[in-house]
Amino acid sequence: GENVEQHPSTLSVQEGDSAVIKCTYSDSASNYFPWYKQELGKRPQLIIDIRSNVGEKKDQRIAVTLNKTAKHFSLHITETQPEDSAVYFCAAKKADDYKLSFGAGTTVTVRA
Amino acid sequence: DSGVTQTPKHLITATGQRVTLRCSPRSGDLSVYWYQQSLDQGLQFLIQYYNGEERAKGNILERFSAQQFPDLHSELNLSSLELGDSALYFCASSEYTSGRVGEQFFGPGTRLTVL
Numbered sequence: 001g002e003n004v005e006q007h008p009s010t011l012s013v014q015e016g017d018s019a020v021i022k023c024t025y026s027d028s029a030s031n032y033f034p035w036y037k038q039e040l041g042k043r044p045q046l047i048i049d050i051r052s053n054v055g056e057k058k059d060q061r062i063a064v065t066l067n068k069t070a071k072h073f074s075l076h077i078t079e080t081q082p083e084d085s086a087v088y089f090c091a092a093k094k095a096d097d098y099k100l101s102f103g104a105g106t107t108v109t110v111r112a
Numbered sequence: 113d114s115g116v117t118q119t120p121k122h123l124i125t126a127t128g129q130r131v132t133l134r135c136s137p138r139s140g141d142l143s144v145y146w147y148q149q150s151l152d153q154g155l156q157f158l159i160q161y162y163n164g165e166e167r168a169k170g171n172i173l174e175r176f177s178a179q180q181f182p183d184l185h186s187e188l189n190l191s192s193l194e195l196g197d198s199a200l201y202f203c204a205s206s207e208y209t210s211g212r213v214g215e216q217f218f219g220p221g222t223r224l225t226v227l
């Protein structure tokens with residue numbers, strides 16, 4: 001099955017700085033890569049996703065890049081704010097598969 | 113609010129007992145997924161149903177079982193509970209099954225505590 005590795009496991013940044021989280025996947029057949037944000041005690045919520053036919057996608061302060069050759073994708077958060085503090089999960093899905101394979105998560109702390 | 117509902121919110125029980133967690137997907141979603149999230153752990157996929165049929169199995173223990181009913185709600189049954197089963201159990205739903213991609217919408221979760 002698909003194996004998704006996520007780094008770093010924890011990330012502390014100063015408010016206003018950028019945060020970058022990286023994920024690698026094992027199966028070249030994966031074609032869908034969502035990112036979920038989970039605030040403490042709450043449900044995971046999709047914040048951005050990218051399909052394999054696109055190299056980069058941006059939505060305001062967040063962006064995701066995909067390198068299919070290297071089989072890795074990254075989440076970039078610019079101008080971080082305290083409300084960006086949360087656990088972020090990357091995931092990957094193969095075209096013929098029924099499920100998402102999640103990374104282990106990154107706990108992001110934005111210091112005021 | 114994602115539109116996915118889960119009951120109960122909290123459940124406290126003893127080792128060896130059996131519990132049932134319930135999930136109602138978003139209106140129109142045919143796929144239901146169950147995940148387990150232990151303390152400081154990621155999301156472990158358990159099982160997926162699509163329109164009443166089991167479609168994928170993950171790291172689900174034999175003591176656990178699930179089903180999806182004709183009205184599309186799903187139940188996750190956990191039996192012979194052990195201390196290590198204490199976790200947050202999430203249900204998610206999506207419009208799609210394999211071959212297509214789309215967002216999975218997560219419910220608020222059921223926090224299970226086994227004493």
